[in-house]
Amino acid sequence: MRPTSARLLNILVPVKRAVDYAVKIRVNPQQTGVDLNVKHSMNPFDEIAVEEAVQLRKRLKDAVQSIKVVTIGPPKASETLRTALAMGADSAIHIEIPEADPAPEPLGVARALAKLIEREKVDLVIMGKQAIDDDAGQTGQMLAGLLDWPQATFASKLDVDPEAKSATVLREVDGGSEEIKCRLPLVVTTDLRLNEPHYATLPNIMKAKKKPLEKLTPADLSVDLTPRLETIKVTEPPARIGGGKVANVDELVAKLKEAGFTAA
Template identity: 50%
Template sequence: MKILVPIKRVPDSDTRIRVKPDGSGIVTDGVKFSLNPFDAIALEEALRIRERLGAAEVLAVTLGGEDSIEQLRTGLAMGADRALLVRTPGPLDSLAVARILAALVRKESPDLVLLGKQAIDDDSNQVGQMLGGMLGLPQATFVSKLEFQPDGRSVRCGRETDAGIETLGVRLPAVITADLRLNEPRYVSLPGIMKAKKRPIEELSPEALGVTAASRTRVLRLEAPAGRKAGVRLRTVEELVARLRDGAGLT
């Protein structure tokens, strides 16, 4: 069993994001970067699968530059067997990322690609599905429960949908995207981080995989959303109900 876990470096979820005054991007000075929380959940699930099955290889992969090695080391510290950086210049859109991952899947032939349902920076929620489409692999998105079937060649997934939990049977190899409640990622110990620093990081380029990293989306500028103006503090429920009746959407 081989599990490929694509991961992404993103501003930490506790960071207050601010748009640069010139609209060219977000302020990154002093911003802490972390492993995308959904990817941490995906990686945790891969590690649990390995623990349950006894034998499996977990390969963490990321696309980006030197900075992203930090997140690969987090992945190794959590317990990934291998870490791979595909060096890419500048930002890529989901389609470009999925193309590169598709080439990597053809090279590595994993039984399962397990990744976060979305990255909390661009909030696109696309890569897993695009990858499934490109490779013709079965997909299960927004998964909050994953159980291996006795045959070891298929899984049963609980998916979080607007209509409630949907259960699917999925034949491997497949692409599965993780939702929040799939698990609680493990704590990474300091000795674990120190040990991970000595582990090798494999490297590849899109060219070596035979793909060009061309994005079809281009961000022209960013702006901060219009802020909400300060509201009124009321003292009693009576006042609140009166205000609501008075025109806050109620008659």
């Protein structure tokens, strides 16, 4: 007998292709942004989000009906989706934008995701709390606002009860953690402590190649991703001036006096 769909969980994980965190970033000569001709990979917070969805399935077994990943980005962002599929997601949606287009902003992304959620049946959105390229940290909150769903941000532990349609979330807050209980559908944003993603294994990487990847355009969802903010100038922080060594205390005191520091 088929279980009733009301008890099954459909998870959506939005992911972003970002400059890899191990890459040393450089401002481009035009000072309009950073040099993007470097190694990219999945935003680490999103990787945690995918891992959490996969681990939820390990814990809840068949109660998780689907894990769908979605990205908005240039053609190469498909690779990021393949990585997510190799980690254990079932299917992927790529909202493709031309290579030359500017990166969409949080509000545009949240709107596109809201439109997509109207189309798909989603009970739980798990997404990174921020992307390490623009560090905006807004999309999850905006999405919850647009959908009028509860939100549990900066999650460091997530327990879902599909029967009761609720989730218990431990949140990272100033000076400790906070436990909250939310009703589904729900938007959860992930913090670093939530889990430690596994390597993608070869059999899963091979399987990922055969998993469905649907391509959409912003027009298909009738959303406008044109940025509303204008970047005026991007500059590197001033270079740090190296320190010096002194041979003894007297020299140190002399240097301090020279620099105008005296005992009060």
